[in-house]
Amino acid sequence: MLNSIISIVVSYLLGSISFSILFARWLRKIDIRDHGSGNAGATNTLRVLGKGPAIAVFLLDIAKGSVAVLIGLWLRDGGHWVPVVCGLAAIAGHNWPVFFRFKGGKGIATTVGALVIWAFFPTLIAGVIAILVIVFTRYVSLGSMIFAVLLPILFYLFDLEAAYVWGAIAVAILAIARHRKNIVKLVNGTENKLGSSKKGEPHGV
Numbered sequence: 001m002l003n004s005i006i007s008i009v010v011s012y013l014l015g016s017i018s019f020s021i022l023f024a025r026w027l028r029k030i031d032i033r034d035h036g037s038g039n040a041g042a043t044n045t046l047r048v049l050g051k052g053p054a055i056a057v058f059l060l061d062i063a064k065g066s067v068a069v070l071i072g073l074w075l076r077d078g079g080h081w082v083p084v085v086c087g088l089a090a091i092a093g094h095n096w097p098v099f100f101r102f103k104g105g106k107g108i109a110t111t112v113g114a115l116v117i118w119a120f121f122p123t124l125i126a127g128v129i130a131i132l133v134i135v136f137t138r139y140v141s142l143g144s145m146i147f148a149v150l151l152p153i154l155f156y157l158f159d160l161e162a163a164y165v166w167g168a169i170a171v172a173i174l175a176i177a178r179h180r181k182n183i184v185k186l187v188n189g190t191e192n193k194l195g196s197s198k199k200g201e202p203h204g205v
Contacts, residue, residue, distance in 0.1 A: 015093020065113025087114030
């Protein structure tokens with residue numbers, strides 16, 4: 001039991017390392033949350049810092065989600081719930097980082113990192129569909145939400161353990177809640193597209 005608690009706490013602290021905020025401080029001496037959308041994630045990093053830092057942030061955010069689940073698998077006392085909760089803890093840390101006044105990103109990249117360890121192939125399918133949506137619509141937020149919503153459906157169809165299905169449901173609910181402003185903008189036709197030079201809020205991961 002103690003090992004499980006330790007793994008969950010460590011996962012949250014790992015998730016709380018916001019690479020977007022750190023890169024912005026190192027490279028531009030700014031708080032990225034005061035620029036663009038105010039979101040501490042890869043998409044806003046792309047808009048504010050450029051492609052190189054954005055790719056690094058995206059990969060590092062994925063890595064911390066994966067590492068958190070691996071820690072849960074390593075320290076768990078049995079069952080599937082511990083790695084699932086560790087993944088969710090890392091996502092929560094990314095969204096509400098204890099090191100940065102609990103104001104972080106939307107958690108999609110960290111979610112991807114956790115999910116590829118939970119269940120690689122269902123995550124891959126959802127990811128491919130999400131990427132196609134982003135390519136054809138240029139709405140990162142739309143692709144991110146479709147990715148999240150597809151997860152519990154695919155996890156169920158792949159007959160995964162209940163812990164992973166419920167974990168995917170939690171991910172979907174959290175992603176939709178974090179993108180609620182984007183939903184309004186999509187409905188109103190005011191959501192910014194990836195690569196747009198229009199000033200406003202960049203959205204997504």
